[in-house]
Amino acid sequence: MTGIDLLLSVAFAVGVIGFVSVFALVAIYLERKVSAHMQDRLGPMETGGWHGWSQTVADTLKLLLKEDIIPTAADKPLFKLAPFIVFTGSFAAWAVIPFAANLIGADINIGVFYLVAVSSLGVIGILMAGWASNNKWALYGAMRAAAQMVSYEIPIGLSLLVPILLAESLSMKELVEVQAGGFWHWTIFSHLPFALIAFVIYFWASLAETNRTPFDIPEAESELVAGYHVEYSGMRFAMFFLAEYANMFVVSAVVTALFLGGWYAPIPWLDIPVETSVVGSAAIGAFWFSSKAMLLVVVQMWLRWTLPRLRVDQLMHICWKVFMPFSFVNILLLSLWVALCQ
Amino acid sequence: MSVPATRDTAALIPRRRNPLSQYFSDLWIGIVTILEGMWVTFSHLPKRTITVQYPKEKVPMYPQTRAMLVNHVDDCGYCLSCKRVCPVNIFTITGVRADPGEDLGILPDGKPKKMHIVDFKIDMSKCVYCGLCVEACDTRSLRWEQPQEKPVYNRRDLHLDFSGMTAERKQELLDRDEARKKAKAAEAAAKAAAPKVAPPKPTSESGTASSPAPTPSDPS
Structure with missing residues (x-):
């Protein structure tokens, strides 16, 4: 380097x-x-x-x-460390987000793999926060978060395999580049049944990953006060908050990159190719990418203010009995289709 | 997607014998109801909000609202009905009789106003808002009015005075009343003293000393 x-x-x-x-x-x-x-x-x-x-x-x-309060009974080093680990987990994921063809932190050849790995780092921080707070509500919240996030990793991984299978790459840049040339080339539309199912499953499961309603049982106000961050105040609480919103954007960005054509405009002539202008291409790419991701963030908010919170058993039911079989069948049929027709 | 306002949600989910078809049926209903719910929340986005930005915009109060007692002193005939009917005794009213020739206007009930209202104090901090005083008021001078708010920093600021007079004017009227009372007392004393002297010559004595004395001395 x-x-x-x-x-x-x-x-x-x-x-x-x-x-x-x-x-x-x-x-x-x-x-x-x-x-x-x-x-x-x-x-x-x-x-x-x-x-x-x-x-x-x-x-x-x-x-x-605000005053930074640390409970006397808390495990102080862990308590202090936890918000930063949660934030690091969500912040590290930004490294591979392709804002434009030439605006990407690190175009590593295992981009999606890295992303899935890094975004599950947050659950360690959440567990740390819950454990170190020495508070039953915080611990309940952390345990719920762990159960939920570990479960939903599986449908997420399986649904991410769909665009990977189609692009034959794990690099975020290449995954976007195969979708060039108008919105009908975007993965979600070009392989409609498979990609659409994968898109819905990923987007839905990502709500669980980010601990947002309807999957916000880790911080269910009416049951657990605030869940794992109940003992946090001031800037440490703000770190959790920041991590949640950073995560929202990350999952939306992944959906954008893998299913919705990444930095490409819906109609090809709205793009500026890298050959014409390096800065212009980066700017217009970042514009389209952020617009699509923001739209998905708004949809996440829309869902949050529409749906009630699920019970734990309903949460697990959706994960193991709905998303899992559907993503398995989806990936099997797609593999068959790719093997036979391409 | 349009559904009646009330419905039995349990009845919406069809029961099937086959567990597999039950599974797909539940799934389908799940998807449809989520979209339905999203449509409901979306349809509220452009709707007018019901929030009122209170200090900037105010909802008008109903005319019957018992908010603040106000006495329109020009219409007040000093009947003291309000003071008499008040269960918590919040009225402090002082009146001074007008001089015979003095014109204070006509009251709403058609009678001439005879009293200067020197003091009309209402202690709103004690008021129980029963409204009996307003109902008792013959001339409708005491009314409920609807100011949107009346916050004060000091409890004494809730002692409202409706006389509409300056302190000097009040003092002047009170002095006049005092003088008149003194004159009356003097006259009474004279009257009390007189009878022993008067009986022999009733017409001339009373004419000069007692009866004309109060009336001619006062005219304004």
Whole structure:
């Protein structure tokens, strides 16, 4: 690795940190507004003047200034470490997200594999948080999170195999590049039945991965107060929050890259090829990629404010009795189809 | 996708004998009801919100709302019905009789107003909002009004005064009343003293000393 490469990597990492922070601010504001209007409310309206646009900025400042309380009975080193592990898990995944043809942190040849591996790191942090808090609600939440996230890794992995099988690659860049040339070439539309099922299963299971409603039993307010982060306050709590929203974007980005054509515009002539302009191509690619991912983030919010929380048994039922057989049959039929027809 | 407002959800799920067809049926209903729910939440997005941004926009109160007692002192005839009927005794009313020639206007019930209302204090901090005083008021001068809010920093600020007079004017009227009372007392004393002298010459004595004395001295 040359010095320039190193510099570029660091610049990308810093840029992503900035993007994650800004995205979290916007997404939290958006979530409050979306939820409010779905319930015929208005949401925050005062802070910052126009429709309370700076509410989340003010909240962040508040969280920065709050006292960082560590319970006496807590396992202090683990307690302090846990939020950073959770955030690292979700932040590391950004390295392989292909924002544009030439805007990707690390185009490693096992991109998807790395992503699945790294995103399950979060569950260790959550378990640490729950255990170290020395609080029964936190521990319950952490155990639920572990059970849920480990279970849903399997349908996620199986449904991710569908685009991998079609692109014959694990590299995020190549997975996107096979979808070039208009929205009818996107994986979700080009192999409709298989890819659509895989898309739905992945998107649905990713809600469980990010611990969001309807799969938010790890932090079920009415049962566990706040789950694994019940004892956290101030900036450490903010890290969990940031990780949740970073994760939301990551799973949406994966769906975008693998199923919805990544950085490609829906119609080919809206793209700027790398040969024409390096910066223009990166900008327009990042625009399309982020737009698609943001749309999916909004759908996640939409689902959150529509569906009630599942019971633990229903959660496991959906995972093991619905998603698993469907993704197995899906991948088998697709393999057969690929083997016979291609 | 359109469904009646109320329904039995259990009845919606068909029961089948075959477990496999039950499985697919449940799955299908799951998908359909999720989409249905998403449509419901989506349909609320563009709807008008029911939130009222309170200090900026206010919902008008009903005319019957018992919010704040207000006395329109020009219509008040000093009958003291309100004070008499009040169960918690929140009224402090002082009146000064008008001079014979003084015109204070006509009350809503058609009679001339005879009293200056020097003091009409209502202690709203004690009010129980029973509304008896408003019902008792013959001239409808005491009414409920609907200010949206009346926050005060000091409990004494809830002692409302409706006399609409400056302190000087009040003092002036009270002094006048005092003077008149003194004159009356003096006259009574004179009257009490007089009878022993009066009987022999009733017409001339009473005419000069007692009866004309209060009336001509006062006219304004």
